[in-house]
Amino acid sequence: MFKQLIAALSMGLQTLPQRLGASSVxxxxxxxxxxxxxSVLAMGAGFKHTLADSGRADRAIILRGxxxxxxxxxxxxxxxxxxxxAPGLAKDSSGKALLSNELVIVVNVPKADTGTxxxxxxxxxxxxxTEVRPELRIVNGxxxxxxxxxxxxxxxxxxxxxxxxxxxxLHLRNADWIVTGVFTSNGDVHESELLADVxxxxxxxxRTGYSSAIALLTGPVDFTRFKDALTTDPxxxxxxxxxxxYYAAQSKPLTKAINxxxxxxxxxxxxxxxFGALNSMYSAVAARGLEIATLRAIGxxxxxxxxxxxxxxxxxxxxxxxxxASLAWLFFNGHSVSTLGGxxxxxxxxxxxxxxxxITGIIWACLIxxxxxxxxxxxxxxLPVAEALRAA
Amino acid sequence: MSxxxxxxxxxxxxxxxxxxxxxxxxxxxxxxAKGEFVALMGPSGSGKTTLLNLIxxxxxxxxxxITVAGExxxxxxSGALARxxxxxxxxxxxxxxxxxxxxxxxxxxxxLLLTNLSGAQRKAxxxxxxxxxxxxxxxxxxxNELSGGQAQRVAIxxxxxxxxxxxxxxxxxxxxxxxxxxxxxxxLQILNRDHGKTIVMVTHDPKAAEFASRQxxxxxxxxxxxxxxxx
Numbered sequence: 034m035f036k037q038l039i040a041a042l043s044m045g046l047q048t049l050p051q052r053l054g055a056s057s058v059x060x061x062x063x064x065x066x067x068x069x070x071x072s073v074l075a076m077g078a079g080f081k082h083t084l085a086d087s088g089r090a091d092r093a094i095i096l097r098g099x100x101x102x103x104x105x106x107x108x109x110x111x112x113x114x115x116x117x118x119a120p121g122l123a124k125d126s127s128g129k130a131l132l133s134n135e136l137v138i139v140v141n142v143p144k145a146d147t148g149t150x151x152x153x154x155x156x157x158x159x160x161x162x163t164e165v166r167p168e169l170r171i172v173n174g175x176x177x178x179x180x181x182x183x184x185x186x187x188x189x190x191x192x193x194x195x196x197x198x199x200x201x202x203l204h205l206r207n208a209d210w211i212v213t214g215v216f217t218s219n220g221d222v223h224e225s226e227l228l229a230d231v232x233x234x235x236x237x238x239x240r241t242g243y244s245s246a247i248a249l250l251t252g253p254v255d256f257t258r259f260k261d262a263l264t265t266d267p268x269x270x271x272x273x274x275x276x277x278x279y280y281a282a283q284s285k286p287l288t289k290a291i292n293x294x295x296x297x298x299x300x301x302x303x304x305x306x307x308f309g310a311l312n313s314m315y316s317a318v319a320a321r322g323l324e325i326a327t328l329r330a331i332g333x334x335x336x337x338x339x340x341x342x343x344x345x346x347x348x349x350x351x352x353x354x355x356x357x358a359s360l361a362w363l364f365f366n367g368h369s370v371s372t373l374g375g376x377x378x379x380x381x382x383x384x385x386x387x388x389x390x391x392i393t394g395i396i397w398a399c400l401i402x403x404x405x406x407x408x409x410x411x412x413x414x415x416l417p418v419a420e421a422l423r424a425a
Numbered sequence: 426m427s428x429x430x431x432x433x434x435x436x437x438x439x440x441x442x443x444x445x446x447x448x449x450x451x452x453x454x455x456x457x458a459k460g461e462f463v464a465l466m467g468p469s470g471s472g473k474t475t476l477l478n479l480i481x482x483x484x485x486x487x488x489x490x491i492t493v494a495g496e497x498x499x500x501x502x503s504g505a506l507a508r509x510x511x512x513x514x515x516x517x518x519x520x521x522x523x524x525x526x527x528x529x530x531x532x533x534x535x536x537l538l539l540t541n542l543s544g545a546q547r548k549a550x551x552x553x554x555x556x557x558x559x560x561x562x563x564x565x566x567x568x569n570e571l572s573g574g575q576a577q578r579v580a581i582x583x584x585x586x587x588x589x590x591x592x593x594x595x596x597x598x599x600x601x602x603x604x605x606x607x608x609x610x611x612x613l614q615i616l617n618r619d620h621g622k623t624i625v626m627v628t629h630d631p632k633a634a635e636f637a638s639r640q641x642x643x644x645x646x647x648x649x650x651x652x653x654x655x656x
Contacts, residue, residue, distance in 0.1 A: 044524055048525075048526060323522060324524060330516050330522075333538075335507070422483070
């Protein structure tokens with residue numbers, strides 16, 4: 034049986050050059066499906082990756098109770114004072130709590146490619162910023178000074194928006210701001226933002242409170258103690274989350290939407306590619322009708338013939354899958370894009386073609402090939418030998 | 426007559442074409458003895474190829490009994506029939522039906538893939554079969570590098586290589602010039618006379634039929650009696 038299969042398969046593959054056009058339909062069709070699927074899912078993976086990379090297990094974010102995002106949360110100065118005395122909070126050498134009280138507002142900045150205004154997060158941060166977020170690095174220029182309208186721009190934002198290079202002047206909410214530097218923070222969501230002194234940001238928008246507080250804990254294990262202290266304090270009405278959990282929840286809706294759209298588009302394309310594969314394999318079986326009938330006459334079984342046609346379809350699909358995944362990786366992996374994030378501001382992220390996505394794409398290709406090859410293979414196996422020989 | 430290797434009793438064959446039922450063979454009975462070389466003749470549509478396909482196990486009868494090489498073919502399913510064909514029948518087709526991508530030797534090896542022979546044994550047997558039909562020097566050539574006569578010899582070698590009980594030939598000289606046709610017919614005659622192969626051959630060509638030890642004539646799905654033919 035195995036020898037028959039190898040012989041029938043090898044004969045089929047050797048006739049591929051004579052069926053180049055029909056075979057290309059399978060390869061190109063499936064390459065297109067896989068390229069689109071992997072690229073779109075890479076968008077979701079990149080977005081998720083960017084948000085998942087934001088935060089540390091030993092850092093907590095405190096929002097007003099019932100708020101699911103910083104933009105609709107509000108904390109008072111009294112709240113911040115209470116939070117800064119909670120147990121489990123890390124302290125600096127002078128005994129001050131490592132807490133950054135933050136105010137998030139949305140400003141308009143023109144996009145680099147179109148020049149149209151887009152929402153960008155301007156985050157007011159506390160003086161303990163660099164200790165609370167040690168991953169933050171100034172890569173160009175200098176840190177902003179407090180009490181003056183100075184800000185630093187994330188490296189991702191600099192790529193996607195105009196006028197954010199160090200030394201630029203920016204007109205935000207009827208006031209001029211100077212960009213004093215550019216920062217990176219391990220590619221996380223904050224690289225899409227602008228950071229400035231929290232009190233300066235507050236005064237520019239006439240707000241006295243804060244959106245959130247970011248607390249560096251003495252260790253990840255102290256989170257529960259810290260959380261319990263704040264949530265059981267009758268003076269406070271706050272929600273406390275570990276940073277990674279908060280950002281994972283923020284990424285979920287958009288990642289889900291991207292995945293649903295990507296998968297739907299890919300399914301529609303896959304149906305088209307499957308019909309292409311069906312058509313091509315039917316023509317292949319028709320073109321090889323005499324060969325198949327002769328093999329069957331000699332005594333070859335129906336099963337090796339069926340398997341040989343299916344394997345041929347599978348190999349062509351696999352080739353299409355590998356080409357499609359390679360194209361997606363070549364053209365889109367690491368490509369920076371921006372989209373509206375959970376806070377109605379643009380989040381800059383890189384498309385990430387992961388190994389899992391490549392495997393997913395290739396599995397899709399194989400399934401399309403198997404479905405597209407099955408019915409033609411069945412026809413080949415059931416070919417009435419005498420009729421096929423007579424037709425030739 | 427010696428032991429019948431092919432025996433058909435009251436065989437009917439009908440094809441369904443759309444809503445029409447076409448009667449191709451009606452109540453046909455026939456015996457072919459072991460070692461015979463039978464030529465089946467008759468006009469187009471008389472049922473020669475259908476009869477040949479039934480004897481070769483390529484098609485099933487609508488009614489009647491078909492026994493070939495001791496096996497009731499009308500009782501076999503398609504898988505068993507395929508295995509039976511591999512063991513007992515060698516086919517020679519009008520247009521050779523060689524695999525264009527394979528060399529002559531690899532074409533001849535094809536039926537041996539259904540046996541337990543090793544690769545080396547398959548190669549040796551294929552070369553022996555090519556030598557028997559006088560074309561060993563073309564073993565490495567592909568079908569498009571062979572003349573019609575040479576290609577048909579390769580096809581005969583392929584039919585012989587597994588040492589089948591019966592050779593079934595459908596118009597084996599129909600695509601050949603006279604000289605090549607005579608060479609192929611001589612070869613079949615040698616295989617029958619010197620190697621004891623039972624051969625059933627369909628042909629339109631009376632000269633080709635003269636090489637056979639017995640001629641059978643068909644018309645409208647039935648075998649004609651010798652007297653009917655003479656009349």
